[in-house]
Amino acid sequence: MQSKMLAPLFLMLVFLSGCMSESQTIIDDEGARESSFDWGLPDSIPLPQEPDDNPMTEEKFQLGRHLFYDARLSTNGTVSCSSCHHQDKAFSDGVDRATGATGDVHPRNSQTLVNVAWYQTLTWGNPSLGTIEQQITLPLFGDDPIEHGLNESNSEQIIQAIQADPVYSELFISAFPDQDDPLLGDLVWDNTIKSLASFVRGLVSFDSPYDQGELTDSAKRGEALFNGERLECFHCHAGYNFSDATIDRETTFAELDFHNTGLYNIDGLGAYPSPNTGRHEVTGKAEHMGQFRAQSLRNIELSAPYNHDGSVATLEDVVSNYARGGRLIASGENSGDGRVSPVKDGFIVSFEITDDEVSDVVEFLKSLTDTTFINNPRFSDPWTEDD
Ligand code: HEC
Numbered sequence: 492m493q494s495k496m497l498a499p500l501f502l503m504l505v506f507l508s509g510c511m512s513e514s515q516t517i518i519d520d521e522g523a524r525e526s527s528f529d530w531g532l533p534d535s536i537p538l539p540q541e542p543d544d545n546p547m548t549e550e551k552f553q554l555g556r557h558l559f560y561d562a563r564l565s566t567n568g569t570v571s572c573s574s575c576h577h578q579d580k581a582f583s584d585g586v587d588r589a590t591g592a593t594g595d596v597h598p599r600n601s602q603t604l605v606n607v608a609w610y611q612t613l614t615w616g617n618p619s620l621g622t623i624e625q626q627i628t629l630p631l632f633g634d635d636p637i638e639h640g641l642n643e644s645n646s647e648q649i650i651q652a653i654q655a656d657p658v659y660s661e662l663f664i665s666a667f668p669d670q671d672d673p674l675l676g677d678l679v680w681d682n683t684i685k686s687l688a689s690f691v692r693g694l695v696s697f698d699s700p701y702d703q704g705e706l707t708d709s710a711k712r713g714e715a716l717f718n719g720e721r722l723e724c725f726h727c728h729a730g731y732n733f734s735d736a737t738i739d740r741e742t743t744f745a746e747l748d749f750h751n752t753g754l755y756n757i758d759g760l761g762a763y764p765s766p767n768t769g770r771h772e773v774t775g776k777a778e779h780m781g782q783f784r785a786q787s788l789r790n791i792e793l794s795a796p797y798n799h800d801g802s803v804a805t806l807e808d809v810v811s812n813y814a815r816g817g818r819l820i821a822s823g824e825n826s827g828d829g830r831v832s833p834v835k836d837g838f839i840v841s842f843e844i845t846d847d848e849v850s851d852v853v854e855f856l857k858s859l860t861d862t863t864f865i866n867n868p869r870f871s872d873p874w875t876e877d878d
Protein backbone atom coordinates (compact mmCIF):
# COMPACT_ATOMS: atom_id res chain seq x y z
CA MET A 492 0.00 0.00 0.00
CA GLN A 493 2.62 2.48 1.01
CA SER A 494 4.76 2.01 -2.09
CA LYS A 495 1.69 2.38 -4.28
CA MET A 496 0.97 5.71 -2.73
CA LEU A 497 4.50 7.00 -2.41
CA ALA A 498 5.44 6.17 -5.99
CA PRO A 499 3.69 9.22 -7.50
CA LEU A 500 5.46 11.46 -5.00
CA PHE A 501 8.87 10.10 -5.95
CA LEU A 502 8.00 10.45 -9.62
CA MET A 503 7.08 14.04 -8.91
CA LEU A 504 10.48 14.68 -7.30
CA VAL A 505 12.14 13.53 -10.50
CA PHE A 506 9.77 15.61 -12.60
CA LEU A 507 10.53 18.72 -10.58
CA SER A 508 14.05 18.83 -11.89
CA GLY A 509 12.58 19.28 -15.37
CA CYS A 510 11.49 22.53 -16.90
CA MET A 511 8.30 24.46 -17.25
CA SER A 512 7.67 27.09 -19.86
CA GLU A 513 9.61 30.28 -19.33
CA SER A 514 6.67 32.63 -19.53
CA GLN A 515 3.03 32.17 -18.76
CA THR A 516 -0.17 33.93 -19.55
CA ILE A 517 -2.39 33.78 -16.52
CA ILE A 518 -5.82 35.27 -16.56
CA ASP A 519 -8.32 34.49 -13.87
CA ASP A 520 -11.42 36.36 -14.91
CA GLU A 521 -13.72 34.25 -12.80
CA GLY A 522 -14.17 35.14 -9.18
CA ALA A 523 -11.22 37.49 -9.01
CA ARG A 524 -12.31 38.70 -5.59
CA GLU A 525 -13.96 35.48 -4.45
CA SER A 526 -12.56 32.97 -2.02
CA SER A 527 -14.14 30.81 0.62
CA PHE A 528 -11.19 31.78 2.82
CA ASP A 529 -10.94 35.00 4.78
CA TRP A 530 -7.60 36.33 3.54
CA GLY A 531 -7.88 39.47 5.67
CA LEU A 532 -6.17 41.60 3.00
CA PRO A 533 -6.12 45.36 2.72
CA ASP A 534 -8.19 46.55 -0.28
CA SER A 535 -5.07 47.48 -2.21
CA ILE A 536 -3.75 43.90 -2.34
CA PRO A 537 -5.15 41.54 -5.01
CA LEU A 538 -6.05 38.01 -3.99
CA PRO A 539 -3.42 35.38 -4.72
CA GLN A 540 -4.19 32.46 -6.99
CA GLU A 541 -5.55 29.27 -5.44
CA PRO A 542 -5.04 25.91 -7.18
CA ASP A 543 -8.28 24.42 -8.55
CA ASP A 544 -7.62 21.12 -6.82
CA ASN A 545 -6.78 22.70 -3.48
CA PRO A 546 -8.89 25.81 -2.81
CA MET A 547 -8.29 27.50 0.53
CA THR A 548 -10.46 26.60 3.50
CA GLU A 549 -10.08 27.46 7.16
CA GLU A 550 -10.26 23.75 8.05
CA LYS A 551 -7.30 22.82 5.82
CA PHE A 552 -5.39 25.83 7.13
CA GLN A 553 -5.92 24.64 10.73
CA LEU A 554 -4.95 21.04 9.94
CA GLY A 555 -1.88 22.31 8.10
CA ARG A 556 -0.95 24.40 11.12
CA HIS A 557 -0.92 21.28 13.31
CA LEU A 558 1.15 19.34 10.78
CA PHE A 559 3.60 22.23 10.37
CA TYR A 560 4.47 22.11 14.06
CA ASP A 561 4.58 18.29 14.36
CA ALA A 562 7.98 16.55 14.56
CA ARG A 563 6.26 13.15 14.26
CA LEU A 564 6.42 13.93 10.53
CA SER A 565 10.13 13.05 10.38
CA THR A 566 12.18 9.90 10.28
CA ASN A 567 13.32 10.15 13.89
CA GLY A 568 10.81 12.54 15.43
CA THR A 569 13.31 15.40 15.59
CA VAL A 570 12.30 17.74 12.77
CA SER A 571 9.13 19.63 11.90
CA CYS A 572 8.66 22.40 9.37
CA SER A 573 8.95 24.80 12.29
CA SER A 574 12.50 23.55 13.01
CA CYS A 575 13.70 25.63 10.08
CA HIS A 576 10.83 28.11 9.85
CA HIS A 577 10.36 30.06 13.14
CA GLN A 578 7.46 32.49 13.43
CA ASP A 579 9.49 35.08 15.37
CA LYS A 580 11.96 35.22 12.47
CA ALA A 581 9.22 35.55 9.84
CA PHE A 582 9.54 31.75 9.46
CA SER A 583 13.25 31.73 8.67
CA ASP A 584 15.70 30.27 11.21
CA GLY A 585 18.60 32.64 11.95
CA VAL A 586 21.39 30.35 10.73
CA ASP A 587 23.21 30.44 7.41
CA ARG A 588 22.22 26.91 6.45
CA ALA A 589 19.85 24.56 8.25
CA THR A 590 20.45 20.98 9.39
CA GLY A 591 17.96 18.20 8.55
CA ALA A 592 16.77 15.29 10.72
CA THR A 593 19.80 13.10 10.08
CA GLY A 594 22.49 15.76 10.06
CA ASP A 595 22.56 16.78 6.40
CA VAL A 596 23.32 20.48 6.04
CA HIS A 597 21.05 22.12 3.49
CA PRO A 598 23.05 23.95 0.81
CA ARG A 599 20.69 26.92 1.02
CA ASN A 600 19.45 29.37 3.62
CA SER A 601 15.99 28.68 5.08
CA GLN A 602 13.57 31.11 3.51
CA THR A 603 11.04 33.31 5.20
CA LEU A 604 7.50 32.08 4.67
CA VAL A 605 5.88 35.45 4.00
CA ASN A 606 3.21 35.97 1.34
CA VAL A 607 4.41 32.77 -0.35
CA ALA A 608 0.96 32.55 -1.99
CA TRP A 609 1.97 35.45 -4.26
CA TYR A 610 5.21 33.89 -5.59
CA GLN A 611 5.32 32.71 -9.18
CA THR A 612 7.96 30.07 -8.43
CA LEU A 613 9.12 28.54 -5.17
CA THR A 614 12.53 28.39 -3.49
CA TRP A 615 15.62 30.48 -4.16
CA GLY A 616 16.14 29.58 -7.80
CA ASN A 617 13.99 26.79 -9.20
CA PRO A 618 11.97 27.75 -12.32
CA SER A 619 10.13 24.41 -12.36
CA LEU A 620 8.58 24.61 -8.89
CA GLY A 621 5.29 26.33 -9.62
CA THR A 622 3.14 25.37 -6.62
CA ILE A 623 3.59 25.21 -2.88
CA GLU A 624 2.22 21.66 -2.99
CA GLN A 625 5.12 20.61 -5.26
CA GLN A 626 7.65 22.41 -3.08
CA ILE A 627 6.50 20.71 0.12
CA THR A 628 7.27 17.22 -1.19
CA LEU A 629 10.96 18.22 -1.18
CA PRO A 630 11.46 18.81 2.59
CA LEU A 631 9.21 15.84 3.40
CA PHE A 632 10.48 13.19 0.96
CA GLY A 633 13.66 14.61 -0.59
CA ASP A 634 16.87 12.74 0.12
CA ASP A 635 19.44 15.22 -1.16
CA PRO A 636 19.60 16.78 1.36
CA ILE A 637 17.51 14.87 3.89
CA GLU A 638 15.24 17.30 5.76
CA HIS A 639 12.31 15.34 7.28
CA GLY A 640 13.64 12.07 5.84
CA LEU A 641 10.32 10.41 5.02
CA ASN A 642 10.67 7.39 2.76
CA GLU A 643 9.00 4.16 1.82
CA SER A 644 10.25 2.30 4.87
CA ASN A 645 9.22 4.76 7.58
CA SER A 646 6.07 6.13 5.95
CA GLU A 647 3.70 3.43 7.25
CA GLN A 648 4.74 3.96 10.85
CA ILE A 649 4.26 7.73 10.61
CA ILE A 650 0.86 7.30 8.98
CA GLN A 651 -0.14 5.06 11.89
CA ALA A 652 0.92 7.68 14.42
CA ILE A 653 -1.22 10.29 12.63
CA GLN A 654 -4.18 7.90 12.39
CA ALA A 655 -3.94 7.07 16.10
CA ASP A 656 -4.12 10.68 17.27
CA PRO A 657 -7.72 11.77 17.96
CA VAL A 658 -6.79 15.43 17.37
CA TYR A 659 -5.92 14.53 13.79
CA SER A 660 -9.01 12.35 13.25
CA GLU A 661 -11.19 15.33 13.91
CA LEU A 662 -9.05 17.77 11.90
CA PHE A 663 -8.74 15.52 8.81
CA ILE A 664 -12.47 14.79 8.78
CA SER A 665 -13.43 18.45 8.91
CA ALA A 666 -10.74 19.45 6.38
CA PHE A 667 -11.83 16.81 3.83
CA PRO A 668 -15.57 16.38 4.39
CA ASP A 669 -16.14 14.79 0.97
CA GLN A 670 -13.82 11.84 1.60
CA ASP A 671 -15.11 8.67 3.29
CA ASP A 672 -11.90 8.23 5.22
CA PRO A 673 -9.39 11.06 4.77
CA LEU A 674 -6.92 9.22 7.00
CA LEU A 675 -6.85 6.10 4.85
CA GLY A 676 -3.27 5.09 3.96
CA ASP A 677 -2.96 6.39 0.43
CA LEU A 678 -4.84 9.61 1.13
CA VAL A 679 -2.93 10.75 4.21
CA TRP A 680 0.08 12.16 2.37
CA ASP A 681 -1.98 13.83 -0.34
CA ASN A 682 -4.18 15.45 2.31
CA THR A 683 -1.14 16.32 4.43
CA ILE A 684 0.54 18.12 1.53
CA LYS A 685 -2.66 19.99 0.60
CA SER A 686 -3.14 21.11 4.20
CA LEU A 687 0.47 22.15 4.76
CA ALA A 688 0.27 24.15 1.52
CA SER A 689 -2.94 25.81 2.74
CA PHE A 690 -1.28 26.84 5.99
CA VAL A 691 1.77 28.25 4.19
CA ARG A 692 -0.49 30.02 1.68
CA GLY A 693 -2.33 31.67 4.55
CA LEU A 694 0.82 33.22 6.08
CA VAL A 695 -0.01 36.74 5.01
CA SER A 696 1.90 39.88 6.01
CA PHE A 697 0.68 43.33 4.94
CA ASP A 698 0.57 45.20 8.25
CA SER A 699 3.98 46.85 8.60
CA PRO A 700 4.67 50.54 9.32
CA TYR A 701 5.19 50.86 5.54
CA ASP A 702 1.64 49.58 4.95
CA GLN A 703 0.33 51.97 7.62
CA GLY A 704 2.11 54.90 5.97
CA GLU A 705 4.19 55.42 9.11
CA LEU A 706 7.71 55.95 7.83
CA THR A 707 10.38 57.80 9.80
CA ASP A 708 12.19 60.60 7.96
CA SER A 709 15.18 58.32 7.46
CA ALA A 710 12.93 55.52 6.07
CA LYS A 711 11.34 58.04 3.69
CA ARG A 712 14.78 59.01 2.37
CA GLY A 713 15.57 55.28 2.09
CA GLU A 714 12.35 54.67 0.15
CA ALA A 715 13.29 57.37 -2.35
CA LEU A 716 16.74 55.81 -2.79
CA PHE A 717 15.20 52.32 -3.14
CA ASN A 718 12.86 53.57 -5.87
CA GLY A 719 15.44 55.76 -7.62
CA GLU A 720 17.49 55.08 -10.75
CA ARG A 721 20.81 55.26 -8.89
CA LEU A 722 20.18 52.16 -6.73
CA GLU A 723 17.55 50.46 -8.96
CA CYS A 724 16.33 48.15 -6.16
CA PHE A 725 12.71 48.53 -7.28
CA HIS A 726 13.32 46.93 -10.68
CA CYS A 727 13.67 43.49 -9.15
CA HIS A 728 12.10 43.98 -5.72
CA ALA A 729 9.01 45.28 -7.46
CA GLY A 730 5.44 46.01 -6.44
CA TYR A 731 3.50 45.44 -3.24
CA ASN A 732 5.40 42.26 -2.34
CA PHE A 733 8.83 43.68 -3.25
CA SER A 734 9.54 40.85 -5.71
CA ASP A 735 9.23 40.70 -9.49
CA ALA A 736 8.26 37.04 -9.07
CA THR A 737 4.81 38.12 -7.87
CA ILE A 738 1.59 36.85 -9.44
CA ASP A 739 -1.99 37.39 -8.33
CA ARG A 740 -5.54 37.14 -9.69
CA GLU A 741 -5.03 40.32 -11.71
CA THR A 742 -1.88 39.12 -13.46
CA THR A 743 -2.39 38.82 -17.20
CA PHE A 744 1.16 38.03 -18.26
CA ALA A 745 4.04 36.77 -16.17
CA GLU A 746 7.65 36.44 -17.29
CA LEU A 747 9.88 34.18 -15.21
CA ASP A 748 12.61 36.48 -13.93
CA PHE A 749 15.78 35.34 -12.19
CA HIS A 750 18.86 37.49 -11.60
CA ASN A 751 22.55 37.14 -10.95
CA THR A 752 23.47 39.78 -8.38
CA GLY A 753 27.23 39.18 -8.50
CA LEU A 754 27.57 37.38 -5.21
CA TYR A 755 30.27 35.21 -6.79
CA ASN A 756 32.36 35.56 -9.89
CA ILE A 757 31.18 32.80 -12.16
CA ASP A 758 34.32 32.05 -14.10
CA GLY A 759 37.15 32.86 -11.76
CA LEU A 760 38.05 32.13 -8.18
CA GLY A 761 35.03 31.47 -5.97
CA ALA A 762 32.57 30.51 -8.72
CA TYR A 763 28.93 30.03 -7.62
CA PRO A 764 29.64 26.94 -5.56
CA SER A 765 27.81 23.77 -6.59
CA PRO A 766 24.98 22.95 -6.07
CA ASN A 767 24.06 26.60 -5.49
CA THR A 768 24.14 27.65 -9.12
CA GLY A 769 20.53 28.87 -9.01
CA ARG A 770 18.35 28.57 -12.09
CA HIS A 771 21.29 26.91 -13.86
CA GLU A 772 21.10 23.96 -11.45
CA VAL A 773 17.72 23.10 -13.01
CA THR A 774 18.10 24.22 -16.65
CA GLY A 775 21.81 23.47 -17.16
CA LYS A 776 22.07 26.61 -19.34
CA ALA A 777 25.26 28.62 -18.94
CA GLU A 778 23.41 31.94 -19.11
CA HIS A 779 21.37 30.93 -16.05
CA MET A 780 24.45 30.51 -13.87
CA GLY A 781 24.09 32.36 -10.56
CA GLN A 782 20.53 33.49 -11.27
CA PHE A 783 18.16 33.48 -8.31
CA ARG A 784 14.64 34.72 -7.59
CA ALA A 785 14.38 38.25 -6.18
CA GLN A 786 13.10 37.68 -2.66
CA SER A 787 10.29 39.63 -1.12
CA LEU A 788 11.86 42.10 1.29
CA ARG A 789 8.91 42.03 3.68
CA ASN A 790 10.15 41.24 7.23
CA ILE A 791 13.70 41.12 5.89
CA GLU A 792 15.02 42.64 9.13
CA LEU A 793 14.13 39.35 10.88
CA SER A 794 15.76 36.88 8.50
CA ALA A 795 19.54 37.42 8.76
CA PRO A 796 21.87 36.03 7.54
CA TYR A 797 21.06 36.87 3.93
CA ASN A 798 21.16 35.58 0.37
CA HIS A 799 20.63 32.07 -0.96
CA ASP A 800 23.44 30.54 1.08
CA GLY A 801 23.21 32.80 4.12
CA SER A 802 26.70 34.07 3.35
CA VAL A 803 25.95 37.78 3.93
CA ALA A 804 25.63 38.81 7.57
CA THR A 805 23.76 42.11 7.60
CA LEU A 806 21.46 44.31 5.52
CA GLU A 807 24.23 46.92 5.40
CA ASP A 808 26.50 44.30 3.80
CA VAL A 809 23.80 43.40 1.25
CA VAL A 810 23.53 47.06 0.20
CA SER A 811 27.34 47.46 0.09
CA ASN A 812 27.62 44.44 -2.21
CA TYR A 813 25.16 46.06 -4.61
CA ALA A 814 27.02 49.40 -4.38
CA ARG A 815 30.27 47.72 -5.42
CA GLY A 816 28.47 46.06 -8.33
CA GLY A 817 29.06 42.63 -6.78
CA ARG A 818 30.65 41.09 -3.71
CA LEU A 819 34.40 41.30 -3.22
CA ILE A 820 36.09 39.09 -0.63
CA ALA A 821 39.87 38.63 -0.65
CA SER A 822 40.16 35.37 1.26
CA GLY A 823 38.20 32.72 3.10
CA GLU A 824 35.25 30.53 2.22
CA ASN A 825 33.45 32.97 -0.08
CA SER A 826 36.50 34.62 -1.61
CA GLY A 827 36.19 35.98 -5.12
CA ASP A 828 35.20 39.01 -7.10
CA GLY A 829 31.49 39.03 -7.98
CA ARG A 830 31.93 42.38 -9.76
CA VAL A 831 33.44 40.65 -12.79
CA SER A 832 30.64 38.11 -13.08
CA PRO A 833 29.92 38.32 -16.83
CA VAL A 834 26.22 37.44 -16.89
CA LYS A 835 25.15 39.86 -14.20
CA ASP A 836 21.73 41.31 -14.66
CA GLY A 837 21.74 44.69 -16.40
CA PHE A 838 20.42 46.43 -13.28
CA ILE A 839 23.38 45.48 -11.10
CA VAL A 840 25.77 48.35 -11.71
CA SER A 841 27.97 49.88 -9.07
CA PHE A 842 26.84 53.14 -7.51
CA GLU A 843 28.16 55.73 -5.08
CA ILE A 844 26.48 55.70 -1.71
CA THR A 845 27.31 57.39 1.61
CA ASP A 846 27.13 55.65 4.98
CA ASP A 847 24.12 57.80 5.90
CA GLU A 848 22.34 56.74 2.73
CA VAL A 849 23.04 53.06 3.47
CA SER A 850 21.47 53.63 6.91
CA ASP A 851 18.44 55.23 5.27
CA VAL A 852 17.94 52.29 2.89
CA VAL A 853 18.23 49.85 5.80
CA GLU A 854 15.80 51.97 7.81
CA PHE A 855 13.34 51.71 4.92
CA LEU A 856 13.79 47.92 4.78
CA LYS A 857 13.08 47.79 8.53
CA SER A 858 9.79 49.62 7.95
CA LEU A 859 8.66 46.39 6.23
CA THR A 860 8.77 44.48 9.54
CA ASP A 861 5.26 43.37 10.47
CA THR A 862 5.00 42.69 14.21
CA THR A 863 1.34 41.67 13.84
CA PHE A 864 2.52 38.85 11.56
CA ILE A 865 5.16 37.44 13.89
CA ASN A 866 2.82 37.63 16.89
CA ASN A 867 -0.35 36.41 15.16
CA PRO A 868 -1.70 33.51 17.28
CA ARG A 869 -3.25 31.97 14.12
CA PHE A 870 0.26 31.18 12.90
CA SER A 871 1.67 29.83 16.18
CA ASP A 872 2.16 26.29 17.51
CA PRO A 873 -1.35 24.88 18.13
CA TRP A 874 -0.20 21.83 20.12
CA THR A 875 0.55 23.93 23.18
CA GLU A 876 -3.14 25.04 23.13
CA ASP A 877 -4.73 21.64 22.47
CA ASP A 878 -3.47 19.85 25.58
C1 HEC B 1 15.99 21.42 7.36
C2 HEC B 1 15.36 22.71 7.26
C3 HEC B 1 13.99 22.81 6.64
C4 HEC B 1 12.86 22.10 6.94
C5 HEC B 1 12.71 20.98 7.95
C6 HEC B 1 11.81 22.64 6.13
N1 HEC B 1 12.29 23.65 5.35
FE1 HEC B 1 11.21 24.80 4.08
N2 HEC B 1 12.93 25.61 3.37
C7 HEC B 1 14.19 25.34 3.84
C8 HEC B 1 15.19 25.84 2.91
C9 HEC B 1 16.69 25.73 3.05
C10 HEC B 1 14.47 26.44 1.85
C11 HEC B 1 15.05 26.99 0.55
C12 HEC B 1 15.15 25.78 -0.38
C13 HEC B 1 15.81 26.01 -1.70
O1 HEC B 1 16.01 27.13 -2.14
O2 HEC B 1 16.15 25.00 -2.34
C14 HEC B 1 13.06 26.28 2.18
C15 HEC B 1 12.01 26.75 1.37
C16 HEC B 1 10.66 26.56 1.67
C17 HEC B 1 9.57 27.10 0.89
C18 HEC B 1 9.69 28.01 -0.32
C19 HEC B 1 9.51 29.44 0.11
C20 HEC B 1 9.67 30.43 -1.01
O3 HEC B 1 9.78 31.63 -0.72
O4 HEC B 1 9.69 30.05 -2.19
C21 HEC B 1 8.41 26.67 1.47
C22 HEC B 1 6.99 26.96 1.02
C23 HEC B 1 8.79 25.84 2.60
N3 HEC B 1 10.17 25.80 2.69
C24 HEC B 1 7.88 25.20 3.42
C25 HEC B 1 8.26 24.18 4.28
C26 HEC B 1 7.32 23.26 4.90
C27 HEC B 1 5.81 23.28 4.75
C28 HEC B 1 8.06 22.38 5.64
C29 HEC B 1 7.59 21.17 6.40
C30 HEC B 1 6.99 20.11 5.59
C31 HEC B 1 9.46 22.79 5.50
N4 HEC B 1 9.53 23.86 4.66
C32 HEC B 1 10.51 22.17 6.14
C33 HEC B 1 14.49 24.66 5.00
C34 HEC B 1 13.62 23.77 5.61
Ligand code: HEC
Binds near residue numbers: 722783786
Ligand atom coordinates in the same frame (compact mmCIF):
# COMPACT_ATOMS: atom_id res chain seq x y z
C1 HEC C 1 18.79 42.69 -10.78
C2 HEC C 1 17.79 42.44 -9.78
C3 HEC C 1 18.01 42.99 -8.38
C4 HEC C 1 18.30 44.28 -8.01
C5 HEC C 1 18.51 45.49 -8.89
C6 HEC C 1 18.35 44.27 -6.56
N1 HEC C 1 18.11 43.01 -6.09
FE1 HEC C 1 18.12 42.46 -4.15
N2 HEC C 1 18.01 40.50 -4.72
C7 HEC C 1 17.87 40.05 -6.00
C8 HEC C 1 18.08 38.62 -6.03
C9 HEC C 1 18.04 37.74 -7.25
C10 HEC C 1 18.35 38.22 -4.71
C11 HEC C 1 18.76 36.82 -4.25
C12 HEC C 1 20.22 36.67 -4.69
C13 HEC C 1 21.00 35.56 -4.01
O1 HEC C 1 20.72 35.23 -2.86
O2 HEC C 1 21.95 35.06 -4.64
C14 HEC C 1 18.29 39.43 -3.91
C15 HEC C 1 18.47 39.47 -2.54
C16 HEC C 1 18.34 40.61 -1.76
C17 HEC C 1 18.33 40.62 -0.33
C18 HEC C 1 18.51 39.40 0.56
C19 HEC C 1 17.21 38.65 0.63
C20 HEC C 1 17.21 37.49 1.60
O3 HEC C 1 16.10 36.97 1.84
O4 HEC C 1 18.25 37.08 2.09
C21 HEC C 1 18.14 41.92 0.07
C22 HEC C 1 18.06 42.43 1.49
C23 HEC C 1 18.07 42.73 -1.13
N3 HEC C 1 18.18 41.89 -2.23
C24 HEC C 1 17.91 44.10 -1.17
C25 HEC C 1 18.11 44.86 -2.31
C26 HEC C 1 18.32 46.29 -2.32
C27 HEC C 1 18.30 47.18 -1.09
C28 HEC C 1 18.57 46.65 -3.61
C29 HEC C 1 18.97 48.00 -4.15
C30 HEC C 1 20.24 48.49 -3.67
C31 HEC C 1 18.47 45.44 -4.41
N4 HEC C 1 18.20 44.38 -3.60
C32 HEC C 1 18.62 45.40 -5.80
C33 HEC C 1 17.65 40.84 -7.11
C34 HEC C 1 17.91 42.20 -7.17
